[in-house]
Amino acid sequence: MNSADITTVKSILSQPQKIAIIPHRNPDGDAIGSCLALYGFLKKKGHTVHVVAPNDYPKFLKWMPENDTVINFERENPKAKEVINEASVIFTLDFNDLSRVGQMEQVLKEASADFIMIDHHQQPSDYAMVTYSDVTMSSTCEMVYNFIDFLGETDQIDADMATNLYTGIMTDTGSFKYRSTSSKTHRVVAELIDKGADNMAIHQEVFDTNSPSRLHLLGVALSNMVILPEYRTAYITLTQDELDQYDFKKGDTEGFVNYGLTLEGIIFALIFIENREEGIIKISLRSIGDFSVNEFARAHFNGGGHTNAAGGRSETSMDETISRFNDILKTYKDKLNP
Ligand code: 5GP
Numbered sequence: 001m002n003s004a005d006i007t008t009v010k011s012i013l014s015q016p017q018k019i020a021i022i023p024h025r026n027p028d029g030d031a032i033g034s035c036l037a038l039y040g041f042l043k044k045k046g047h048t049v050h051v052v053a054p055n056d057y058p059k060f061l062k063w064m065p066e067n068d069t070v071i072n073f074e075r076e077n078p079k080a081k082e083v084i085n086e087a088s089v090i091f092t093l094d095f096n097d098l099s100r101v102g103q104m105e106q107v108l109k110e111a112s113a114d115f116i117m118i119d120h121h122q123q124p125s126d127y128a129m130v131t132y133s134d135v136t137m138s139s140t141c142e143m144v145y146n147f148i149d150f151l152g153e154t155d156q157i158d159a160d161m162a163t164n165l166y167t168g169i170m171t172d173t174g175s176f177k178y179r180s181t182s183s184k185t186h187r188v189v190a191e192l193i194d195k196g197a198d199n200m201a202i203h204q205e206v207f208d209t210n211s212p213s214r215l216h217l218l219g220v221a222l223s224n225m226v227i228l229p230e231y232r233t234a235y236i237t238l239t240q241d242e243l244d245q246y247d248f249k250k251g252d253t254e255g256f257v258n259y260g261l262t263l264e265g266i267i268f269a270l271i272f273i274e275n276r277e278e279g280i281i282k283i284s285l286r287s288i289g290d291f292s293v294n295e296f297a298r299a300h301f302n303g304g305g306h307t308n309a310a311g312g313r314s315e316t317s318m319d320e321t322i323s324r325f326n327d328i329l330k331t332y333k334d335k336l337n338p
Pocket of ligand 1: 121283304305311312313
């Protein structure tokens with residue numbers, strides 16, 4: 001954030017504001033963690049603050065401090081709309097385009113509030129009064145820490161805020177192993193532990209709360225995996241019938257896509273998950289190195305994200321999607337074997 005933006009933000013926040021904080025649809029640990037941490041900070045500063053999530057999120061994030069205050073736009077629609085319509089300031093966190101909030105998009109477009117974007121995804125849209133965008137950042141949670149630092153207020157970070165920020169940084173960096181994890185990330189994380197984030201308890205809450213059915217679903221996913229060594233690619237499919245058979249709950253497939261990348265020589269991994277209710281195949285894409293899954297998802301599957309982690313969707317059947325994917329892959333043989 002440049003000094004003019006910092007001055008603008010300081011001036012806006014010098015008066016009590018009505019603030020709405022919005023994560024992207026299907027929020028993950030970084031989206032929820034950054035929203036809840038910012039919520040804690042802005043409340044301490046005397047503002048009226050609400051977090052409005054476009055839809056529900058997994059159980060393994062619902063233990064987080066202040067989680068009970070989150071308004072679900074799908075479930076509590078009138079209240080959510082009222083908060084957005086009455087807001088004087090809207091923070092949008094962990095997404096780069098208003099289309100990422102699904103049905104909430106129109107309500108945000110009609111809102112009269114000043115927008116502040118904090119995000120680390122590529123190609124941010126130009127809708128905010130202040131855009132704090134940095135694609136080199138590990139996570140939006142690291143950016144919220146920086147944001148509070150820019151305001152000279154890190155002494156306001158308490159144990160709950162530290163816990164929320166730690167959770168988001170941990171989940172978005174694959175437990176501190178992705179390329180975007182810098183020495184600065186580790187310094188921020190160390191600071192958060194000093195401020196009261198219980199790192200071992202957080203890891204357990206997020207990773208050691210599996211249900212037996214989730215592990216059985218993982219077994220199905222792994223046995224469905226197709227490995228294409230000549231394209232250094234591995235992909236997994238999960239149909240709605242398979243999800244139903246294993247009592248699928250939101251978040252149960254989190255992390256499955258990464259298994260492809262644990263294979264020696266594989267640099268491109270995907271998971272295709274059927275969602276019959278939405279009539280789509282949701283696609284998660286991951287890579288190692290310079291192969292940009294952001295560009296791949298944008299070019300072919302109406303998606304985007306980061307160089308090494310992106311998402312997208314297909315509106316045709318699983319079989320057609322896979323067949324189209326295989327055709328597309330043929331045109332990437334050289335890029336996948338540089
Ligand atoms: P995931 O595969 O975990 O859903 O998402 C990986 C990354 O890509 C995340 O940073 C997420 O925000 C982004 N992403 C996921 N789905 C989409 C999408 O449909 N469009 C865009 N632009 N980004 C996405």
